[in-house]
Amino acid sequence: MISSRIDSFRSVAKNFKVVFLDSYGVLKNHKGLIDGVAETISFLRGEGIVFRVLTNDASRSQEQQVEVFDRLGLKDLDVEEVITSGMLAKQFLSHKIKDGKIAYLGTENSADYILQSGLKHIAVRDIDLENIEDISAFVFLDDEGFDWNYDIDTTVNFLRRKTVPVIVANSDKYYPVNKNDVSVATGGIAKLCESMLSKKFIHFGKPDTQMFNYAYEHINRDKQQYDKDDILMVGDTLSTDILGGNKFGLKTMLVLSGNTRSDNAELWINSSGIIPDYICDSILK
Amino acid sequence: MISSRIDSFRSVAKNFKVVFLDSYGVLKNHKGLIDGVAETISFLRGEGIVFRVLTNDASRSQEQQVEVFDRLGLKDLDVEEVITSGMLAKQFLSHKIKDGKIAYLGTENSADYILQSGLKHIAVRDIDLENIEDISAFVFLDDEGFDWNYDIDTTVNFLRRKTVPVIVANSDKYYPVNKNDVSVATGGIAKLCESMLSKKFIHFGKPDTQMFNYAYEHINRDKQQYDKDDILMVGDTLSTDILGGNKFGLKTMLVLSGNTRSDNAELWINSSGIIPDYICDSILK
Amino acid sequence: MISSRIDSFRSVAKNFKVVFLDSYGVLKNHKGLIDGVAETISFLRGEGIVFRVLTNDASRSQEQQVEVFDRLGLKDLDVEEVITSGMLAKQFLSHKIKDGKIAYLGTENSADYILQSGLKHIAVRDIDLENIEDISAFVFLDDEGFDWNYDIDTTVNFLRRKTVPVIVANSDKYYPVNKNDVSVATGGIAKLCESMLSKKFIHFGKPDTQMFNYAYEHINRDKQQYDKDDILMVGDTLSTDILGGNKFGLKTMLVLSGNTRSDNAELWINSSGIIPDYICDSILK
Amino acid sequence: MISSRIDSFRSVAKNFKVVFLDSYGVLKNHKGLIDGVAETISFLRGEGIVFRVLTNDASRSQEQQVEVFDRLGLKDLDVEEVITSGMLAKQFLSHKIKDGKIAYLGTENSADYILQSGLKHIAVRDIDLENIEDISAFVFLDDEGFDWNYDIDTTVNFLRRKTVPVIVANSDKYYPVNKNDVSVATGGIAKLCESMLSKKFIHFGKPDTQMFNYAYEHINRDKQQYDKDDILMVGDTLSTDILGGNKFGLKTMLVLSGNTRSDNAELWINSSGIIPDYICDSILK
Incomplete structure (x- = not known):
């Protein structure tokens, strides 16, 4: 071949x-x-x-993906024609997590679309490490919407204190920002946390x-x-x-x-x- | 959870x-x-x-798996009730490899069941490294049926000379042989070859x-x-x-x-x- | 044993x-x-x-380490009695990097002590990616002194554009901040960058x-x-x-x-x- | 640079x-x-x-290395001018292993030169897994002198049963045998065993x-x-x-x-x- x-x-x-x-x-x-x-x-x-x-790209829902394409000039895309790794994360959560709150690293917007399973969700910055009994899962959603200088530490310390399913909605380590340059993506941050915790999370997205x-x-x-x-x-x-x-x-x-x-x-x-x-x-x- | x-x-x-x-x-x-x-x-x-x-276990076909269970005393298993990682390997080969010969490491028996796609297959010990143009894929099938002292070297040298799809029909690194002990399985040998070649093969089987x-x-x-x-x-x-x-x-x-x-x-x-x-x-x- | x-x-x-x-x-x-x-x-x-x-701990010189111990109540430590991984980084740079500027991620203070080889140094935040000819090496020094939201991206993009020796003065992935919790350390950030670039940097410190x-x-x-x-x-x-x-x-x-x-x-x-x-x-x- | x-x-x-x-x-x-x-x-x-x-190359002593060079036509090499990774393994064993037997995978010849510390040594093929109390260390010496089909399993099962220091005298995964081809080396076999045991052994040789x-x-x-x-x-x-x-x-x-x-x-x-x-x-x- x-x-x-x-x-x-x-x-x-x-x-x-x-x-x-x-x-x-x-x-x-x-x-x-x-x-x-x-x-x-x-x-x-x-x-x-x-x-x-x-x-x-797990940061946007199907509807939002279509809007972006529309704005760029690809006008007639149907919502059903776009499939994101976030949809897999969403499916996993709805099958496996039946109660408690889902903690997330990312934007409110990405949380709204992926975590719309009836369960409450909580941003990492709002986690009180002394009060984590009701958190039942953790999701790496997006590379925006948090302060890197603080929230990565909180993520790691939460996961050191409590064993819950951890999922990564986008496994890409970086994304391009211009012809030459890239920016760290969710998958890269998840990788950093995996390496600090010596654990493997559940990753969604291609090549899976x-x-x-x-x-x-x-x-x-x-x-x-x-x-x-x-x-x-x-x-x-x-x-x-x-x-x-x-x-x-x-x-x-x-x-x-x-x-x-x-x-x-x-x-x-x-x-x-x-x-x-x-x-x-x-x-x- | x-x-x-x-x-x-x-x-x-x-x-x-x-x-x-x-x-x-x-x-x-x-x-x-x-x-x-x-x-x-x-x-x-x-x-x-x-x-x-x-x-x-990719070394036996569904029929052979059922025979083994029958011999052990589980009498009424249906062929359709057993699903092996070898069946995934077989499916991959039938979709992706349309011509040439498929080289394999394993027993004739495992080759017969997985490689029954109409294509010819060739055991590693029969590979002539000077004459490999017609080999179009390589499969790690089984941990028996070859001489470890020679055939692993041939496998690596073939894959250094020619880039073809390489699939691993059983990713397990070892299998148990008694209460305490294990034996190297196909996945272990494949891992050794991956490490020597600095390549990742296509693995089938749980947890995939x-x-x-x-x-x-x-x-x-x-x-x-x-x-x-x-x-x-x-x-x-x-x-x-x-x-x-x-x-x-x-x-x-x-x-x-x-x-x-x-x-x-x-x-x-x-x-x-x-x-x-x-x-x-x-x-x- | x-x-x-x-x-x-x-x-x-x-x-x-x-x-x-x-x-x-x-x-x-x-x-x-x-x-x-x-x-x-x-x-x-x-x-x-x-x-x-x-x-x-590569963030402080021997003198500063002794000062800290003194402040904590261990009074009579001699400067020569403390050996840091930063001293190895410093030794490497003095033997291998003979001209150009050394870019670093960390505090001015850590840069001053490790990079005192006569060469100029430049903080990551001051790197102009369009003007990098004179940068001859890169050092991961410390987990403070930079903005995570920007400077990690700059680090990765610099290293995508130019192949220079990259050294990690402290390979620890995290350090403890209290009885339960940890904070990401330089080695963790270096690991993230290695994973994004698919390269291995030169690490100093135990267990080496x-x-x-x-x-x-x-x-x-x-x-x-x-x-x-x-x-x-x-x-x-x-x-x-x-x-x-x-x-x-x-x-x-x-x-x-x-x-x-x-x-x-x-x-x-x-x-x-x-x-x-x-x-x-x-x-x- | x-x-x-x-x-x-x-x-x-x-x-x-x-x-x-x-x-x-x-x-x-x-x-x-x-x-x-x-x-x-x-x-x-x-x-x-x-x-x-x-x-x-840890399979030959300094004297044997010089003999080989002499045979190849490089006549005047001094024994002191050759340094092998086996000498590091030997040094480690003499400092760290003070009693018991040292088990090894390799030839008698390589065992004789590396294990000449006064301690007894035992080839893997002679290990009785039911009687391993007196084995105090394990050494991967050489890729010859054993039967791959049996002795790798014995190695892994011994190391599953007993925690002892394991050292790898040559970390190279393969060595060249002709212009195109390679053969699995000790480091490759050690890597296979590490992967089966989820442990890291102590490796000697460049690039260390x-x-x-x-x-x-x-x-x-x-x-x-x-x-x-x-x-x-x-x-x-x-x-x-x-x-x-x-x-x-x-x-x-x-x-x-x-x-x-x-x-x-x-x-x-x-x-x-x-x-x-x-x-x-x-x-x-």
Whole structure:
């Protein structure tokens, strides 16, 4: 299985009934919507190809994701067409946590959407370490909405005092802020806390196959009409998009419009052993 | 969520429509079938509780697993009631590897069942390192069927020369051989090779949620009749059975008839942060 | 080699010519100097036993360490009797970095003492990412003196843009702030950055044997008068004090006045495989 | 500190009083002695430059190493000029293990030289797991002299039953056997066992600074005549030779006659952050 280097995303996509698309690096970048993406989405609709956007961004609900795309110029996205790792976190909490309060590190906004299971939630800054009996779970939601100088310590000390399920709604360690630079993301902070506590938390998001399975079940929810062989996963990151897509049994395409640059794609594939079926510059043509 | 210490597996199981059972440490141990397990299986059938055995043993097909249980005295197991990590490996290969030969480390027998996709397979000992163009994937199948002194070197050197998808059909690092002792398993050998190559292979089996999802889809294959809230996962190992069950959103029960002993269960739960919903001595009553 | 559980530090110390002492958890704790420590230091002096304090605290110079001990009530410590991981960092920089500026994360104060090699230094907050040609090394010095919300991002982005030697003057991931709680230390932040960059930095401090060797050379600087068999290392932490002391070939004593509690000492020894020669409640009698 | 790409090893070596040389990839390779190495050694002697060979090969004593070099055509090496990681293991055992038997995985020959401390030793194949009270330490010595199919299991089961100091005399995971291929080395087997036991053993050899310190003390054993600034470390591997040399504070030179090839040297330096002071094709001119 050597990756096929291809010129046209569209010519390959035509052979599939479903396309899963990563968001950052495929549809948009630090400057906004990637030029031509709106046309490609129209092309998919025109061809009757079902698509889903799979994103590790847990800070916004489906509705908010659609609003952002709308503001960037991708107008007609449906709420159901966006799937976030936060939805998996939400599903986990609703199945496993039946009482108590859920403590969280992140913004009120992200808490509202993920923790809407009827349970109360409490921001880390409001935790009183002497009074934690009623906290029944902890969630790493977002890299904003707290003071790094204090709240990471409180998080660690809470978790030293009480053993509860800890979930990480977005496992990405960083996200890009411009052409060169990145910023620490929730997954990085969670990693720091794991390392201090010598524990492993429960992580959601690509490359975990649960994310792909959620999308797979979603497109088959009415009737079982799509098989894995019908689906193409498209992403810019070997270690999340391609690894996860491969493991779930999908055909995968690496695009070079984001994290992976043309001049090191082959090297990274060889050194990681993560092999996309196709490599293409972008989804633009 | 503090684990409930309970006396009777049956009294809890009655509240679920489905029970997933680990094999080693729950149904059998190094001496054979655990006394009373046959009665518990009859109880489940009598109550109309659906069950599946989820095992990381990829060396035997479903049919062979059933034969072994039959020989040990558990007579009426159905082939469909056993789900192995090897079945996931098989599914992956059939979706992703469409041509070439599949090289494997393991027994002919395990190769026959996992690699029956129409593709040819080749044992590591038969690989000619100067002639590897037609090998398109590599599978770690089993800890028997090869000579450790030679075939691990060949495996590593093949993978240094050619980048192909590498899958590990059983991620367990060791398996028990008697009350005290263990033996290196496929997952251990794969780990050694990963460490020599600085690569990560594709691992199947618990705690990966893909295993649970496979079982979940299986019980819902005719109609969508069971929800995650209907299912109890029972296992003896926190890091595979309970971690995976929790992450997939199932209720989980740790039994103390295998890897985890009564006197260190609480300690291990606290130090790992992996929390079963229930703890019970065994599934016997 | 089973650890000997002993009642009296002094009775064992008498058999050695030199004692190396960890600072936090042995000499002092969050409340101040541990009661009776001053008497034990007097005992050592009275017996003619040479001692050194070996600490991973890189934020203060030897002089400042002595001042702190003085303020806490341990009056007669000599500057030469304290050895910090910062001194190793300083030594490294003076041998390896001959020109350019040294960027640092930490306080001005820690920078002043470690970076006094004639080279200029620059705090992370003052780095202009568009103008980094003259920065020739980076040092993680201290967990204070910067804004977590900004300066960690700058650190990572600087290190994405330029490959320079990166050193960590204190590898501890956290330090205790009271009986129950801890605070993230420099080593934790460095770990976060390593994980984001997929690189390994150069770490100084226990358990690295370089720290022990520095102390060993120091006591033998005039003439080679002490052998490894003459030295007892005393610490409260298996993974730093005892591991490092053992590896360097010293006899080691675990005291239970700090990180390791009496009720889990044996368990931690068995699970880590790090075995002190002696275990004692404290150095008080 | 950007690496200087230089044409002539000799022109740089002339500026140092001491040169430390890695063995495999610098002096010899799979075909034997590298052409011209004998002349370079003569050059060093002629210039009065002291040198030491630092090797992670723990399977042979200094005398045996010299014999091998002699057989390969490097005639005049002195026993004192070769320093092996096995010598560190030997030193550790003599300081820390005062009674009992030392169990080992490796050849009789390697056991004879490392374990000559007056203590008895016992090969893994001779361990009776029911009778292990008198075994006081375990050493991973060599990748030969045992049956992989049995003795690794015995090693793991012994270490599950008894907590003793475990040392790894050679941390290398593999060694080259020809231009393309490698073979599993002791460090790889130790890593497998560590992973099965969830323990960390005590590793000797580069990049650990203890190896460099041993050599440093050796050249200064009569009088303190050489400073770190007087020494150049030359090796073919970034992660052992260069990392260790840098950390110890030596100037370092990467040669391209072994593990690191000319076309990926820069890439590996950037991705690892391990920066040699000099890069040179070989030590030949």
